[in-house]
Amino acid sequence: MSLARSVAAPAVLNIADLRRAAMRRVPRVVFDYVDGAADAEVTLRANSSVFDEVLFRPRTAVAAGRANLEVTVLGERFSLPFLLAPVGSTRLLYPKGEVEAARAAAAAGTGYILSTLAGTSLEEVRAGTHGVCWYQVYLVGGREVASAAIERARKVGYTALVLTVDTAISGLRERDYRNGIAQLLASNPFRKLPYVWQILSRPGWLMGYLADGGLMAFPNVVLPEGPMRYAAVAAALEQSVVSWSDLRWIREIWKGPIVIKGILTAEDGLRAADEGAAAVVVSNHGGRQLDGVLPTLRALPEVVAAVRGRLEVLVDGGIRRGSDIVKALILGARAVLVGRAYAYGLGAAGGAGVTRAIEILTADLHRTLRLLGCGALSELEPSMIELPADFGPGRRRLSGLADPGEATDPDRAGQAPATGIH
Numbered sequence: 001m002s003l004a005r006s007v008a009a010p011a012v013l014n015i016a017d018l019r020r021a022a023m024r025r026v027p028r029v030v031f032d033y034v035d036g037a038a039d040a041e042v043t044l045r046a047n048s049s050v051f052d053e054v055l056f057r058p059r060t061a062v063a064a065g066r067a068n069l070e071v072t073v074l075g076e077r078f079s080l081p082f083l084l085a086p087v088g089s090t091r092l093l094y095p096k097g098e099v100e101a102a103r104a105a106a107a108a109g110t111g112y113i114l115s116t117l118a119g120t121s122l123e124e125v126r127a128g129t130h131g132v133c134w135y136q137v138y139l140v141g142g143r144e145v146a147s148a149a150i151e152r153a154r155k156v157g158y159t160a161l162v163l164t165v166d167t168a169i170s171g172l173r174e175r176d177y178r179n180g181i182a183q184l185l186a187s188n189p190f191r192k193l194p195y196v197w198q199i200l201s202r203p204g205w206l207m208g209y210l211a212d213g214g215l216m217a218f219p220n221v222v223l224p225e226g227p228m229r230y231a232a233v234a235a236a237l238e239q240s241v242v243s244w245s246d247l248r249w250i251r252e253i254w255k256g257p258i259v260i261k262g263i264l265t266a267e268d269g270l271r272a273a274d275e276g277a278a279a280v281v282v283s284n285h286g287g288r289q290l291d292g293v294l295p296t297l298r299a300l301p302e303v304v305a306a307v308r309g310r311l312e313v314l315v316d317g318g319i320r321r322g323s324d325i326v327k328a329l330i331l332g333a334r335a336v337l338v339g340r341a342y343a344y345g346l347g348a349a350g351g352a353g354v355t356r357a358i359e360i361l362t363a364d365l366h367r368t369l370r371l372l373g374c375g376a377l378s379e380l381e382p383s384m385i386e387l388p389a390d391f392g393p394g395r396r397r398l399s400g401l402a403d404p405g406e407a408t409d410p411d412r413a414g415q416a417p418a419t420g421i422h
């Protein structure tokens, strides 16, 4: 059976099926790099399980037609209310993985966000697709190195920059340590030896990987000595902490919209608005950074309420079904990003797998909307869900924090609420 057929319906009904297919095709070290998260993975699990706490209240006996799923984000029209999130090193999952994913996104009429830590150059990804591409920025290598990449992104037609602000240092991804990522990246073959079985047990993947050039560097992080090598990532991230002052120099060299990714509080949402960001992504990096932070769906209402339309609010984290997307939209997201949902597809079958992931989420969306009695995304409203009592602004009150609205007081904008627990 061909790889593409192996992810076709009805064998792969949901994203969990794609996850299992990816687990079978790629080495464990690669699968766990995608599937895993920081520390005890509490936030990873919470990101998904929080969707189960939000319950639908449908309108029945409504003859809702098939909804138009189009949304406008940063002035660009997308056919679907979800975009593909920046995921580093997807070329490990499948040859030219970034190009494959960007093409699948474009074919579905949605956008693709390329990570700074991609294995494929931003020019090659841009040339490989007719769709909308945004570029995600880490300051690895310093301002000059990032400026050069931003200039390259501008030249070839990326339309927005996504500045990720939650990666002051890499989270402790325990699975990566146990699977021997550091040893596999080491030049000494004896250090690799205990871990190579994972690679050898996936010969199909290995052939594709070698044909694609083997272990790659990062072509969008060009240091004086050449593209940054894989082994240098962790140290480079530590030396590349982003602060609000960086937003100011980035604004000088990038005239298009800037999205701040990694916001979890009203205070930081307001600060992003004050600094002139066009949008924020409420995100905890898929649970890969600070373990124990709140799941993003819980943070979303607080940020939406605080920014009061001053910028667009997107959200990511834990989205595995179209019904998850509907819940996020009802809670005020303009659109969502999906990370692992498409990365599993890429690992399972390259572009065909990403297409299948997009199809699954799209079919889920249509079905959920009709069962809710909604003929259009614009008909979604808060009364269509029931929230736990400690959700959103209620959660802030229980924590002794001020309501987000209070923080919009111009004198206090961007500062911690006076009643905060500091």
Ligand SMILES: Cc1cc2nc3c(=O)[nH]c(=O)nc-3n(C[C@H](O)[C@H](O)[C@H](O)COP(=O)(O)O)c2cc1C
Pocket: 033, 034, 035, 047, 085, 086, 087, 088, 115, 116, 117, 136, 164, 261, 283, 284, 285, 286, 287, 288, 316, 317, 318, 319, 337, 338, 339, 340, 341, 343
């Ligand atoms: C394997 C992997 C690599 C990632 N790499 C990046 C990255 O390079 N830059 C970034 O801003 N976010 C990165 N993320 C975070 C995603 O953009 C997104 O926030 C997260 O995947 C959303 O959660 P989900 O995977 O549950 O959908 C990565 C996520 C994963 C799973």
